[in-house]
Amino acid sequence: MTAVHLPDVSTRPPRSPRGRLPRRVPVRKILCLVPLVLVTAVAVQHRAVLAEGFGQLRRAEWPWLLAAVGATCLTWVAAAVTRQGAVVERLPGRRLLATQFAAGAANHLLPTGLGASAVNLRFMTVCGVPLARSSAALALYLLAESVARVGLLAGLLLAFPGALRFGALLPDGATGPLLLAVAGVVVVAAVMLLRVRRLRTAALSFLRTALGEARAVHTRPARALALWGGAFAFPALQATVLVLVGQALGLSVPPAHLAVAYLAATVAVALVPTPGGLGSVEAALVVALVAAGGPAAVATAVVLAFRIITVWLPLLPGALTLGALVRLKVI
Known part of the structure; x- marks a missing residue:
C-alpha cells in the first residue's frame, strides 16, 4: 500500500474562529502612529510651558505675530532650497518641501539634528540618490548651515560689538572645562581613527565621497547658490521670527541685538543633545536676551511665545505630514 503523508498541522499558523488566517498589521501603519504618540508625550511633559506660552500670545500685538508666522513658514522653504543645493540630482519640489515640514517635527521629537537628518536621508534614498552620496549631501548641508550660522553671528558681532555681554552667558570658570571637554572629544576621535582600521577606512571612504559631492555641487552655480543662499537665509529667518515676537510683546532690545542673542544661544545649544533643544533652547534664549539688555520677565514671555510659534x-x-509621507512611501 502507498503511504499517505498527512500535512503537519502543528506548523501551520493559527486560524481565526471563522477559519481565516489572521492578518498581519503592516509595519508602515504602526510607523504612521509613532509621531502622534511622541507628540502627545512631549506635549504632556511640557504642558506648563504650553499653557504659559499661549497665555503670552493672547496679550501680544497680532500683526507682528502674523508676520512671525509667515517668517516661520519661509524657514521650511529655505531648508528645502538648501537641501536641493546639497545634491546634484533634481529632487521633486513639492515632496521636498513637505519633507522639510515633516522633518521639523521629527527634529523636535528626537535628539537635536537626528530626526531631520533621518527623514531627509530616507527621502533622498527613495528619490534614487545612493546612500553614500545621500550621506555626503547631508553632511554638506549640516556644514553649510553651521558655517552660515556662525558667520552671521560673527558678522553681527563685528557690526554691533556691544550687542551681547558674553560674560553673562557662561558661569565663572566654565570656559576652561568646556574647552577641555571639546579637546578630549577630538583626541578620542583621532585615536579611534588611527587605531581602528575599519573605522579609518570607512571615514576615508566617506570623506572622498563627501569631497566629490561638494566639488560636483560647486561646479553648478545654481546648486551652489541654493546651498549657501538657503543656508544663510534659514538662521536669518529664525532670528527674524524672534525679532517680530519681541516687537509683538514690547521687548526693549534693538532688533540687531535680538538677532545676535538668538544666534549666540542656538550655537551654544547645538552642543546639548536634547530633542529639538526643548528646554535647553528656552533657557539659553532667556539668558541671552537678558544679557542683551532685556528685562527678565519680558524676555521669558518672548521666548515662550517664540517657541510656541516655531x-x-x-x-x-x-x-x-510625517505619518502621511511614511504611508505614501515618500520616505
Whole structure:
C-alpha cells in the first residue's frame, strides 16, 4: 500500500474562529502612529510651558505675530532650497518641501539634528540618490548651515560689538572645562581613527565621497547658490521670527541685538543633545536676551511665545505630514 503523508498541522499558523488566517498589521501603519504618540508625550511633559506660552500670545500685538508666522513658514522653504543645493540630482519640489515640514517635527521629537537628518536621508534614498552620496549631501548641508550660522553671528558681532555681554552667558570658570571637554572629544576621535582600521577606512571612504559631492555641487552655480543662499537665509529667518515676537510683546532690545542673542544661544545649544533643544533652547534664549539688555520677565514671555510659534504650533501638523509621507512611501 502507498503511504499517505498527512500535512503537519502543528506548523501551520493559527486560524481565526471563522477559519481565516489572521492578518498581519503592516509595519508602515504602526510607523504612521509613532509621531502622534511622541507628540502627545512631549506635549504632556511640557504642558506648563504650553499653557504659559499661549497665555503670552493672547496679550501680544497680532500683526507682528502674523508676520512671525509667515517668517516661520519661509524657514521650511529655505531648508528645502538648501537641501536641493546639497545634491546634484533634481529632487521633486513639492515632496521636498513637505519633507522639510515633516522633518521639523521629527527634529523636535528626537535628539537635536537626528530626526531631520533621518527623514531627509530616507527621502533622498527613495528619490534614487545612493546612500553614500545621500550621506555626503547631508553632511554638506549640516556644514553649510553651521558655517552660515556662525558667520552671521560673527558678522553681527563685528557690526554691533556691544550687542551681547558674553560674560553673562557662561558661569565663572566654565570656559576652561568646556574647552577641555571639546579637546578630549577630538583626541578620542583621532585615536579611534588611527587605531581602528575599519573605522579609518570607512571615514576615508566617506570623506572622498563627501569631497566629490561638494566639488560636483560647486561646479553648478545654481546648486551652489541654493546651498549657501538657503543656508544663510534659514538662521536669518529664525532670528527674524524672534525679532517680530519681541516687537509683538514690547521687548526693549534693538532688533540687531535680538538677532545676535538668538544666534549666540542656538550655537551654544547645538552642543546639548536634547530633542529639538526643548528646554535647553528656552533657557539659553532667556539668558541671552537678558544679557542683551532685556528685562527678565519680558524676555521669558518672548521666548515662550517664540517657541510656541516655531515649535508647538507646527508640531502636530508636521507629525501628521510625517505619518502621511511614511504611508505614501515618500520616505
